[in-house]
Amino acid sequence: xxxxxxxxxxxxxxxxxxxxxxxxxxxxxxxxxxxxxxxxxxxxxxxxxxxxxxxxxxxxxxxxxxxxxxxxxxxxxxxxxxxxxxxxxxxxxxxxxxxxxxxxxxxxxxxxxxxxxxxxxxxxxxxxxxxxxxxxxxxxxxxxxxxxxxxxxxxxxxxxxxxxxxxxxxxxxxxxxxxxxxxxxxxxxxxxxxxxxxxxxxxxxxxxxxxxxxxxxxxxxxxxxxxxxxxxxxxxxxxxxxxxxxxxxxxxxxxxxxxxxxxxxxxxxxxxxxxxxxxxxxxxxxxxxxxxxxxxxxxxxxxxxxxxxxxxxxxxxxxxxxxxxxxxxxxxxxxxxxxxxxxxxxxxxxxxxxxxxxxxxxxxxxxxxxxxxxxxxxxxxxxxxxxxxxxxxxxxxxxxxxxxxxxxxxxxxxxxxxxxxxxxxxxxxxxxxxxxxxxxxxxxxxxxxxxxxxxxxxxxxxxxxxxxxxxxxxxxxxxxxxxxxxxxxxxxxxxxxxxxxxxxxxxxxxxxxxxxxxxxxxxxxxxxxxxxxxxxxxxxxxxxxxxxxxxxxxxxxxxxxxxxxxxxxxxxxxxxxxxxxxxxxxxxxxxxxxxxxxxxxxxxxxxxxxxxxxxxxxxxxxxxx
Numbered sequence: 211x212x213x214x215x216x217x218x219x220x221x222x223x224x225x226x227x228x229x230x231x232x233x234x235x236x237x238x239x240x241x242x243x244x245x246x247x248x249x250x251x252x253x254x255x256x257x258x259x260x261x262x263x264x265x266x267x268x269x270x271x272x273x274x275x276x277x278x279x280x281x282x283x284x285x286x287x288x289x290x291x292x293x294x295x296x297x298x299x300x301x302x303x304x305x306x307x308x309x310x311x312x313x314x315x316x317x318x319x320x321x322x323x324x325x326x327x328x329x330x331x332x333x334x335x336x337x338x339x340x341x342x343x344x345x346x347x348x349x350x351x352x353x354x355x356x357x358x359x360x361x362x363x364x365x366x367x368x369x370x371x372x373x374x375x376x377x378x379x380x381x382x383x384x385x386x387x388x389x390x391x392x393x394x395x396x397x398x399x400x401x402x403x404x405x406x407x408x409x410x411x412x413x414x415x416x417x418x419x420x421x422x423x424x425x426x427x428x429x430x431x432x433x434x435x436x437x438x439x440x441x442x443x444x445x446x447x448x449x450x451x452x453x454x455x456x457x458x459x460x461x462x463x464x465x466x467x468x469x470x471x472x473x474x475x476x477x478x479x480x481x482x483x484x485x486x487x488x489x490x491x492x493x494x495x496x497x498x499x500x501x502x503x504x505x506x507x508x509x510x511x512x513x514x515x516x517x518x519x520x521x522x523x524x525x526x527x528x529x530x531x532x533x534x535x536x537x538x539x540x541x542x543x544x545x546x547x548x549x550x551x552x553x554x555x556x557x558x559x560x561x562x563x564x565x566x567x568x569x570x571x572x573x574x575x576x577x578x579x580x581x582x583x584x585x586x587x588x589x590x591x592x593x594x595x596x597x598x599x600x601x602x603x604x605x606x607x608x609x610x611x612x613x614x615x616x617x618x619x620x621x622x623x624x625x626x627x628x629x630x631x632x633x634x635x636x637x638x639x640x641x642x643x644x645x646x647x648x649x650x651x652x653x654x655x656x657x658x659x660x661x662x663x664x665x666x667x668x669x670x671x672x673x674x675x676x677x678x679x680x681x682x683x684x685x686x687x688x689x690x691x692x693x694x695x696x697x698x699x700x701x702x703x704x705x706x707x708x709x710x711x712x713x714x715x716x717x718x719x720x721x722x723x724x725x726x727x728x729x730x731x732x733x734x735x736x737x738x739x740x741x742x743x744x745x746x747x748x749x750x751x752x753x754x755x756x757x758x759x760x761x762x763x764x765x766x767x768x769x770x771x772x773x774x775x776x777x778x779x780x781x782x783x784x785x786x787x788x789x790x791x792x793x794x795x796x797x798x799x800x801x802x803x804x805x806x807x808x809x810x811x812x813x814x815x816x817x818x819x820x821x822x823x824x825x826x827x828x829x830x831x832x833x834x835x
């Protein structure tokens with residue numbers, strides 16, 4: 211970044227040279243300068259933990275704590291790869307207790323401990339990271355830094371192969387889970403083969419509240435009822451119904467302004483916010499203004515998702531017809547035609563791969579997921595609650611209103627059109643050019659064969675029991691740090707790098723996937739123009755940290771791992787960098803392929819899926835539209 215600032219519109223601006231690294235210039239003014247020796251002495255006691263945490267994050271070039279003259283403030287000065295927020299929040303995950311110790315000495319500190327208030331901690335860091343010389347005239351959010359290696363990340367410099375094993379990972383302790391209050395299909399999948407998604411706009415808050423109450427309290431005969439998270443005995447139920455609500459929907463229902471303001475910024479802004487859409491890869495033909503669901507000027511307030519089974523199709527259609535009564539009355543309007551999905555044979559997607567093979571195992575949820583050589587995640591990484599520990603260690607509710615959010619979760623809707631014909635054409639052309647089996651090319655791009663087998667040899671637990679690097683739990687695992695077996699840029703490795711070296715806190719950004727194909731299966735020689743793809747629900751407790759990070763840093767970014775520079779996810783990436791996919795070939799050569807954009811975003815929503823008590827609270831409100 212240039213060190214020659216210019217003046218633009220009365221503000222000092224700096225020329226970016228596209229450094230991969232940025233700087234943290236945090237000024238922490240002490241409540242009492244005389245306490246500086248005690249602060250520094252305490253930091254010395256934490257030094258081993260701090261250094262270990264920094265080394266395991268794989269994106270910190272240097273870091274130092276520096277007292278100012280007169281001991282009025284402590285400077286925290288670091289250089290790191292990528293944007294500020296993921297770096298700061300990963301640091302809070304790793305050493306939140308150390309930051310809590312430091313901030314106990316600091317004037318106007320955020321609520322403590324940091325683990326319990328991560329969003330307030332981020333707001334504090336963002337505010338105090340500014341370099342201010344003359345307010346409004348000479349101030350910087352990101353003060354320019356000089357780097358002798360502006361294009362090289364920490365992983366580029368030190369390499370992707372660990373010396374020794376990573377520190378052991380301690381699994382979270384189980385906590386009581388209120389399964390009956392959680393909506394169904396969240397903690398445990400339904401394994402449905404039919405789905406229809408109804409995008410609803412509220413014209414009358416009273417009508418919307420009547421709908422919610424009917425779905426909660428109906429007798430189940432004349433109208434479907436909302437599902438809950440308790441496990442069923444014997445055969446699964448004939449249908450399952452979920453309700454998600456956008457931020458605009460909460461406003462329409464009359465949620466008070468102070469409660470809305472306590473919700474996370476990502477949820478309030480939504481997926482169509484221009485900067486977020488660009489970072490998530492929703493550009494050009496995938497831009498929000500082209501969406502069929504969720505585009506600007508077409509507000510969606512509620513999403514009703516009805517799931518069923520193909521062996522009971524009549525019951526599924528009967529339940530869908532019962533829901534249609536609500537749109538025939540004033541107050542609620544369908545924004546678009548019902549969006550239908552139907553599973554393809556053998557659980558495959560239109561690109562030919564078996565899907566639904568993996569979801570994170572959650573502590574406290576029985577029969578949840580297959581063995582996967584990964585630590586189980588805390589329930590607070592999926593559910594919101596005052597008693598559910600988040601990835602930071604404190605309650606996942608994090609200041610959100612309990613009467614609305616307790617036992618709820620967030621769900622990201624993605625309607626993705628898949629170019630199956632283009633994919634098969636790519637495999638055929640590259641097979642001819644490279645002299646390589648097209649199925650091997652498909653496996654290298656995905657990280658699995660199309661029948662679901664992983665490229666890395668699995669353990670006894672089956673097709674998901676594998677890793678990319680040895681750990682204390684599985685020290686004999688092959689160290690595939692160069693991506694010889696499973697390319698580092700392949701889809702499954704990008705979206706879940708497991709124990710491989712990547713920038714950021716390992717095992718901390720997992721999400722639950724509930725998806726189903728729509729449209730007919732691809733057939734060779736078919737006429738062009740057939741619409742097909744995937745309707746996906748991606749469930750998590752923190753949209754920004756989990757879903758947005760996956761899309762921005764791992765799917766569309768190119769600095770989080772080794773040997774992926776200039777590339778993006780071969781399936782869901784925007785392909786607006788080099789448009790290449792690369793992997794190690796025979797004899798140490800690198801195989802490079804030109805990959806077109808294979809998916810187009812046709813819609814997206816950020817939803818809150820409240821628990822049953824949260825929905826009852828919404829039904830009790832007054833006001834709204």
